[in-house]
Amino acid sequence: MSQDTINALVSPEGSLEILSSHEVNRLKDRSEGGLYKLFRQCALAVLNTGAETDDCKKLMEIHADFDVRLVPQPRGLKLELINAPANAFVDGEMLRALREHLFSVLRDIVYSNSMPSSASGFKRDNPEDITNLIFHILRNARVLQAGRVPDMVVCWGGHSISRDEYIYTKDVGHELGLRGMNICTGCGPGAMKGPMKGATIGHAKQRVRNGRYIGLTEPAIIGAEAPNPIVNELVILPDIEKRLEAFVRAGHGIIVFPGGVGTAEEILYLLGILLHPDNVDLPYPVIFTGRKENAGYFQMIDEFIRNALGDEAAKKYEIIIDDPARVARIMKEGIADVEAYRREKQDAYYFNWMLKIDPVFQLPFEPDHEKMLALELHRDQPVHMIAANLRKAFSGIVAGNVKEGGIKQVEEKGPFEISGDPALLQPLDALLTAFVEQNRMKLPGSSAYRPSYRIVPRTG
Structure with missing residues (x-):
């Protein structure tokens, strides 16, 4: 064992403590249908919090000798960690936040893979069943809390952002915290960490003692965006689509900071939903915001949206530049409209069933x-x-950039090819080129970005 790794026996913290023999066997199963590989990958990502890498494949290669084993105990279970990253420990003891995250991983992997098989008539391609699965995963993680008025602000943005952009996300989070708002992000670094960090100070000033910092992730991305330690409610959804639906169902409003392809994916997902005729009257505050130096970035995003989806799509969001307090005020006002609408329609505050x-x-x-x-x-x-x-x-470009499976495909067969109408593809190519030039594809200081995509002329 090198000086950078530790062997440890870890007790549960905050989540799952009891497993059936069937669940234990599935977690130990190293075959294709078993859960061992998935659990090991997510556990390693959690333990690697703070590492400067966004390459899931590289992370797995660096820690190829890492192992995690279940150790049954008379009063529950423990996890034996072998060659775990040393940065997850202080004086031989695992950081409590990471211990919570580790057992959240265990809880969600077990539940997500057992609930569908135990639910009578569950179909993986049925929209109602998919939404119910997301609800059950969030409820099992105790994210859904009855009796709370709407206060959950989802913050999206890049994990690869400049220091000044990061400070701005903290400033926005601080203003939200001062107004009693809670934060939900993708749980990683950059624009996912900044709002949480700012909100903790705002909450402290207002003596908010039950501040919520929810992180929603999925197995394929967690290695590239390890949960930051401020997250106090971590949930692992089965895939990106369920992760995105969890954001919009559990959140009451969304703030978008500058980002790259992952942020663009989130924006298109959100606007595609809000443009559905059934959602036309449903209040859902959306704000795009950044520093004054980001004005050109959001002009570029706005032009891309208007070209692709039309001016009606642009009515679904407001762009606010360099004014954190105004962002927080407008968001709080928008969430008040959400509360009034949910009350009128008798819809739950904690889960947006009507969307x-x-x-x-x-x-x-x-x-x-x-x-x-x-x-x-x-x-x-x-x-x-x-x-x-x-x-x-x-989504495909994100996979080619940071997800282990996508990286392998690009290494073996070359970049993904994207073809279509030049009226859509030329603005798309310009947007992606700008992301590369602004270093929004990779973490600052990492190796030069090698494109995982190629725009090709339409044939036929």
Whole structure:
């Protein structure tokens, strides 16, 4: 064992303490259908919090000798960690936040993989069943709390941002915390950490003692965006589509900071949903914000949205530049409208059941070269379908950038090819080029970005 690793026996903290023999056997199962590989990958990501890498494949290679084993105890269970990253420990004791995260991983992997098989008539491609699965995962994680008025602000933005951009996200989080708002993000670094860090100070000033900092992630991305230690409620959803639906169902408003392809994917997902006719009257405050130096970035995003989805899509969000206090005030006012609407319609505060989500946004898209090339990127389709297919294009690029499976495909077969209507593809190419030039594809200081995609002329 090197000086950078530790062997340890860890007791549960805050989550799952009891497993059935069937669940234990599945977690030990190293075959394709077992859960060992998935649990090990997520556990390693949690223990690697703070590491300067966004390459899931590289992380697994660096810690190839890491292992995690279940140790049954008379009063429950413990986890034996072998060659665990030393930065997860202080004086031989694991950081409590990371211990909580580690057992949250265990809880969600066990539940997500047992609940569908135990639910009578559950179908993985049925929209209602998918939404119910997300509800059950969030409820099992105790994220859904009855009796609370709407106060959950979802913050999206890049994990690869400048120091000044990060400080701005903290300033916005601070203003939200001063107004009693809680924070939900993708749980990683950058724009996912900043609002939480700012909110902790705002909450402290207002003596808010039960501040909530919810992190929603999924197994394929957790290695690239390890949960930051401020997260006090971590949930691992089965895939990106369920993660995105969890954001919009559990959140009461969304703030978007500058980011790269992952942020663009989130924006298209959100706008594609809000543009559905069934959601036209449903209040859902959305704010794009950044420093004054980011004005050009959001102008670029706004122009891309208007070109792809039309001016109606631009009515679904407000752009506020360099004014954290105004962002927080407008968001709080918007959430007050959400509360009034939910009360009038007798909808739950804690889970947005009324939001209509088309199945095209729910069914998992697992990118490969054939699927990426076959995407329907043209205007001869409903606007929500344009959003859905562009979302898939960005999702594939994210996979090629930071997800282990996508990275392997690009290494073996070259970049994913994207083809379609030049009226959509030329602005897309310009946007992606700008992301590369602004270093929004990789963490600052990491190796030069090698594109996981290639725009190709339409054939036929």
